[in-house]
Structures are given as C-alpha cells and as structure tokens.
Amino acid sequence: MVRGWLNRLYTMSGWLAAAFIAMICLLVVSQVFLNLVDRISTIVTGTAIGLTIPSYADFTGFFLAAASFLALALTLREGGHIRVTLVVGLLPPAIRRVVEVWCVGVAICITLYFTWFTALLVWESYSYNDLSAGMIAVPIWIPQCGMLFGLIVLAIALADEMVTVLAGRIPSYEEKGEGLLEENRVAKENNRSVEA
Amino acid sequence: MTEVSMTIILLLVLFALLGSGIWVAFSLLAVGMTGMFMFTEAPLGEVLATTVWGASNGWALAALPLFIWMGEILFRSRLSEDMFAGLSPWLSHLPGRLLHVNILGCGIFAAVSGSSAATAATIGKMSIPELARRGYPEKMMIGTLAGSATLGLLIPPSIILIVYGVATEQSIARLFIAGLLPGVLLVSLFIGYVVIWSLMHRDKIPEGEPSLPLKEKLKRSRGLIPVMLLIGGVIGSIYSGIASPTDAAAVGVVLALVLSWYTGTLNKDSFLEGLMGATKTSCMIAFILAGAAFLTVAMGFTGIPKILATWISTMNLSPFALLGALTIFFTVLGCFLDGISVVVLTTSVIMPMVEQAGIDPLWFGIFVVIVVEMSQITPPVGFNLFVIQGLTGMNILRVAYAALPFFLLLMLALVIITLIPEVVTILPQLMGG
Numbered sequence: 242m243v244r245g246w247l248n249r250l251y252t253m254s255g256w257l258a259a260a261f262i263a264m265i266c267l268l269v270v271s272q273v274f275l276n277l278v279d280r281i282s283t284i285v286t287g288t289a290i291g292l293t294i295p296s297y298a299d300f301t302g303f304f305l306a307a308a309s310f311l312a313l314a315l316t317l318r319e320g321g322h323i324r325v326t327l328v329v330g331l332l333p334p335a336i337r338r339v340v341e342v343w344c345v346g347v348a349i350c351i352t353l354y355f356t357w358f359t360a361l362l363v364w365e366s367y368s369y370n371d372l373s374a375g376m377i378a379v380p381i382w383i384p385q386c387g388m389l390f391g392l393i394v395l396a397i398a399l400a401d402e403m404v405t406v407l408a409g410r411i412p413s414y415e416e417k418g419e420g421l422l423e424e425n426r427v428a429k430e431n432n433r434s435v436e437a
Numbered sequence: 438m439t440e441v442s443m444t445i446i447l448l449l450v451l452f453a454l455l456g457s458g459i460w461v462a463f464s465l466l467a468v469g470m471t472g473m474f475m476f477t478e479a480p481l482g483e484v485l486a487t488t489v490w491g492a493s494n495g496w497a498l499a500a501l502p503l504f505i506w507m508g509e510i511l512f513r514s515r516l517s518e519d520m521f522a523g524l525s526p527w528l529s530h531l532p533g534r535l536l537h538v539n540i541l542g543c544g545i546f547a548a549v550s551g552s553s554a555a556t557a558a559t560i561g562k563m564s565i566p567e568l569a570r571r572g573y574p575e576k577m578m579i580g581t582l583a584g585s586a587t588l589g590l591l592i593p594p595s596i597i598l599i600v601y602g603v604a605t606e607q608s609i610a611r612l613f614i615a616g617l618l619p620g621v622l623l624v625s626l627f628i629g630y631v632v633i634w635s636l637m638h639r640d641k642i643p644e645g646e647p648s649l650p651l652k653e654k655l656k657r658s659r660g661l662i663p664v665m666l667l668i669g670g671v672i673g674s675i676y677s678g679i680a681s682p683t684d685a686a687a688v689g690v691v692l693a694l695v696l697s698w699y700t701g702t703l704n705k706d707s708f709l710e711g712l713m714g715a716t717k718t719s720c721m722i723a724f725i726l727a728g729a730a731f732l733t734v735a736m737g738f739t740g741i742p743k744i745l746a747t748w749i750s751t752m753n754l755s756p757f758a759l760l761g762a763l764t765i766f767f768t769v770l771g772c773f774l775d776g777i778s779v780v781v782l783t784t785s786v787i788m789p790m791v792e793q794a795g796i797d798p799l800w801f802g803i804f805v806v807i808v809v810e811m812s813q814i815t816p817p818v819g820f821n822l823f824v825i826q827g828l829t830g831m832n833i834l835r836v837a838y839a840a841l842p843f844f845l846l847l848m849l850a851l852v853i854i855t856l857i858p859e860v861v862t863i864l865p866q867l868m869g870g
Contacts, residue, residue, distance in 0.1 A: 259716040262502045269687035302494035309493055312720035321717040322460045323775055329458035340458055348463045358482035388490060
C-alpha cells in the first residue's frame with residue numbers, strides 16, 4: 242500500500258511539473274499573440290494598445306522553477322539524471338551494491354541539507370513579506386514553495402531508493418535511460434537477479 | 438594552505454564523486470559545498486538555497502523546456518520518413534549520392550531537436566536500412582551518421598548553447614545566431630569530404646536511381662516544407678529581433694503541435710508522452726545548471742578561478758596555446774562526461790581565465806560546443822557512438838573508427854574558426870543591439 246502511495250506521489254508531482262511546462266508555453270504564446278495584436282494596431286491606427294500580461298516574465302520564471310523541482314523525483318526514478326556509470330557498471334554485483342548505497346547516501350545528505358535551508362529561505366521570505374519586483378508583486382514565498390515541495394519529494398524518493406538498495410533489490414533508476422542497448426540491458430538484469 | 442593544493446583537492450573530490458557514480462548535479466553541489474566548507478567562512482546553507490533559487494527562475498532559461506518539447510513533438514511525428522523521401526531525389530547525382538541524406542537530414546533534424554543522440558537515432562533508424570539495402574559502404578554510412586548527428590549541438594536552436602548562455606550570462610539569441618555559420622561550415626566540410634571520398638572510390642558507391650522529373654521531386658519533398666518553414670521562422674524571428682528565444686520556442690511548440698496534428702500523428706498519448714519527456718529532460722538539465730550555479734558562486738568565494746586566471750596571465754601564454762591546452766583538456770573530459778556537464782564545469786571555473794586571455798565569450802561558446810561535438814564521437818563515452826551501436830549492433834570501436842574522419846573534420850573546423858573568428862562573430866555583429 243505504501244508502495245502505491247509513494248508511486249502516486251512521484252507521478253503526481255511529475256505531472257504537476259509537466260502542467261507547469263504547458264502553462265509556460267501557454268503564457269508565452271499568449272503574450273506573443275498580444276504583441277502581434279499590438280503591432281497590427283500600430284500599423285492600422287498608429288498607436289499601440291499596450292497589451293501585456295502583467296509580470297509575465299516573472300511568472301514564466303516561477304513556473305519554470307516549480308516545474309524543474311517538482312519533476313526531480315520522477316526523473317530520478319526513471320533514470321533521467323545523468324551519472325557516470327563507466328566504473329560502476331564494471332563492478333561485480335556485491336560491490337556495486339555498496340557503491341549504490343554510497344551514491345544514494347551522499348545524495349540524501351545533500352538533499353536533506355538543501356531542503357532544510359530552502360525551508361529556512363521560504364520562512365524568511367514569508368516573515369519579511371518579500372515581494373517580487375514586477376508589476377504584480379507576488380509574495381516570493383509562494384513560488385519558493387514549489388522548490389521546497391519538490392526537494393521534499395526528492396528526499397522521500399531517495400530514502401525509498403535507499404531502502405530498495407539495502408534490501409538487495411535493484412534501484413528503480415538503474416539501467417533506464419542510459420544506453421539504448423535493449424538486449425544488453427535485459428541480459429544484465431537477468432544476470433543480477435540470478436546472482437541475487 | 439596554498440591555492441594550488443586547494444585546486445588539486447577540489448579536482449580530486451570532483452573526480453572521485455563523479456567516478457563513483459554520483460549523479461552529476463549532486464557531484465557539482467557536493468564539490469561546491471566542500472570548497473566553501475573547507476576554505477571559506479561564508480554561510481554555506483544560505484548561499485546554497487539563495488543561489489539555486491536565483492538560478493532556477495529565469496526568463497531566458499524557459500526557452501530550454503520549450504525547445505526540448507518542440508523536438509519531442511517533431512520526434513514523434515513522421516518527420517524522419519519525410520526526410521528520406523524528400524531529400525533523396527535531389528541528392529542522387531552528387532558524388533556520394535544518398536550518403537548526403539545522412540548529412541543534410543541530420544542538419545535539418547538537428548535544427549528542430551537540439552540533441553545529438555536524438556538526431557542520430559531518428560535519422561539512423563530511417564537511413565541505415567535504406568542505405569544498407571542499396572549497398573552503400575558500411576564505414577561511410579556509419580561515419581556520416583555519427584559525424585553529422587553532432588550538428589544537433591551547434592545548429593540553432595541548440596540546447597547546449599542555452600545552457601552555456603544561461604551559465605555565462607551571454608545572450609542566447611546571439612549565441613544561436615553565432616552558431617549558424619559554423620554549422621553551415623561543418624555541413625559543407627562533411628559534404629565536401631564525402632564528395633572527394635566518393636570520387637576516389639567510384640566503384641564503392643552504388644548506382645543512383647533514375648532521375649525524376651522536377652515536378653515529381655517537388656511532390657516528394659512536400660512533407661519537408663512545413664518543417665523548413667518552422668525552422669526558418671524560429672531562426673528568422675530570433676535573428677531579426679522580433680522574438681526572444683523563449684518567445685520563438687513557445688510559438689515553435691504550438692506550430693509543431695499544429696504540424697503533427699495536420700499529419701495525423703498527434704493524439705492524447707503522443708502529446709502527453711512528448712510533454713512528459715520534455716519535462717524530465719529539462720528537469721535533468723535544470724538541476725545540473727542549478728548545481729553549476731552554486732559551484733560557480735562557491736568557487737567565487739574560494740577565489741580559485743581568479744587565481745587560475747592570474748596564474749595563466751603570468752605564464753604569458755598566447756591565446757592559441759591556451760585554446761590548444763583547453764581543447765585537449767575538454768576532449769579528455771568529454772571522454773567521460775556528457776556535453777552539458779563539460780560545459781557547466783567549464784563555465785564555473787574556466788571562464789575568468791578565458792576572459793583574462795582576451796577571448797570573446799561568445800566565440801568561446803561556439804568553440805566549446807564544437808569540442809563537445811568531437812567528444813560525442815570519441816570512445817569510451819560518446820553518446821552518438823552508443824546510439825549507433827544500439828541501432829546497428831556494430832562494435833563501438835568500429836563505429837568510432839568509421840567516425841574518425843569526421844572527428845578530424847570537426848578539428849579542422851576548430852582551426853578555421855580560430856584563424857578566422859569572423860565565421861562566428863560576423864552574424865551577431867550584423868544583428869546589432
């Protein structure tokens with residue numbers, strides 16, 4: 242049951258990120274369209290109407306930050322983050338497991354530290370009531386929450402991987418997205434499950 | 438503690454972290470943290486959170502997911518099939534005949550996708566079976582594909598140039614435009630090489646197909662016209678200054694969607710797959726960029742880049758010698774790391790050194806990208822080699838051997854842009870602003 246919850250958490254967070262990307266596109270295209278209307282009106286009537294979506298550049302940035310961080314966990318699980326597997330890939334399974342514990346361990350430490358200080362940053366922005374500089378002054382803690390939430394989900398996902406690796410199973414990020422050699426990948430997985 | 442030992446310690450930490458398989462973004466963060474913790478009194482955690490937040494919400498960076506998405510949409514459309522059918526009738530009289538489909542096909546697809554591995558996979562899937570069936574020499578078939586697919590990094594809109602632009606605070610629009618002529622130069626070099634090779638080995642190139650009437654040729658190329666218009670529109674609007682790269686990218690996504698709807702390849706699944714693919718790729722890159730942004734700031738606190746820059750200036754190296762040394766360094770680095778990681782590492786540490794030597798950062802961006810292109814086709818870690826190995830089942834060393842002439846041509850291009858920097862700088866200068 243916990244498995245199901247966790248997977249849903251990663252997936253939902255990932256789709257939320259995708260929705261933000263789609264919204265960036267929508268926002269920018271709308272602004273381009275308004276610019277176009279403005280240009281045409283300048284040509285026809287001689288004056289621009291001055292159509293702009295207020296603070297659209299700020300919002301684009303905020304959406305982007307939210308998208309980047311919310312997708313972290315799902316990207317990790319699908320093997321989307323780049324790593325050098327040249328050495329690791331050559332190790333025998335037993336040693337490889339130790340190395341994976343080290344990798345996930347370092348990543349967890351950094352993520353927890355990072356999450357903690359991001360939480361402080363958000364808290365500070367909230368308590369000082371920091372506002373964004375644009376036409377629409379957004380309390381900056383609101384978009385920063387996207388980053389914080391993404392990091393928390395990433396920390397959970399890493400802890401999840403740690404449990405998997407310690408239990409002797411193959412972490413979910415492995416052998417995905419690296420190399421396109423289908424047969425090799427299947428062969429490797431077979432080998433490892435035989436030896437395990 | 439002397440500065441030299443500081444630098445060496447941090448380099449060792451970096452290689453240990455990367456080599457042990459820790460994700461690139463985490464490795465960058467960890468090295469930055471180590472440097473700040475060991476050598477400065479600055480408040481580490483606060484700097485970390487503030488820097489990463491600041492680096493993650495920029496307007497210019499928003500071009501990244503959008504261009505990736507545009508590529509994902511077109512990748513799922515019928516583009517690659519249209520490419521072969523549309524290009525081959527025009528090329529069957531040039532010496533080397535259909536080998537040029539690989540080069541031009543990659544050049545065009547590179548413009549829409551910005552990723553060299555995706556370019557190799559898409560064009561190769563289509564062209565390798567066709568070329569093999571007609572009996573083209575294997576070595577040239579593989580070599581042209583491996584070499585030309587690297588164009589994806591240079592021909593605008595290029596993902597790696599966005600990364601470089603954001604990391605070094607250069608105008609992405611100018612970088613794109615700067616990449617245009619070198620891209621054309623590379624395509625010409627590749628075509629020239631294939632022509633000369635084919636003239637020397639006439640017996641190895643199969644007979645061409647009978648020539649088609651012009652009307653028929655045009656009819657077959659019809660599928661390519663919308664894509665050409667899309668690329669022309671994107672590059673043209675950036676060049677003329679009507680649109681920023683982010684604007685052009687968003688419009689590009691919408692047009693790509695319209696295009697794939699029109700050709701009947703757009704449905705709910707392909708739309709969502711494309712969007713999710715773009716989200717994950719851009720998340721990966723944004724995270725590496727965040728790590729690099731922090732590393733840059735952390736290095737600034739330690740003062741290492743400045744020390745290196747002064748050190749280089751006391752050595753009185755000519756810019757040529759410096760570039761030569763950097764080329765070797767990057768090529769070696771690129772043997773083990775992917776292109777984006779190479780670029781962000783460069784910008785964190787090497788930029789002050791480069792500026793100190795009086796090298797134009799805009800020009801240097803194009804230079805780095807060509808070096809990274811070279812590293813895509815060098816073993817043991819060359820992404821294009823992996824992709825082509827996957828497509829053909831050929832041994833990676835044989836693929837690398839087939840790609841060797843193209844590696845040398847890339848190097849020739851480096852020499853050309855070093856001797857005649859105007860190839861890079863003239864278009865951005867004409868652009869004004």
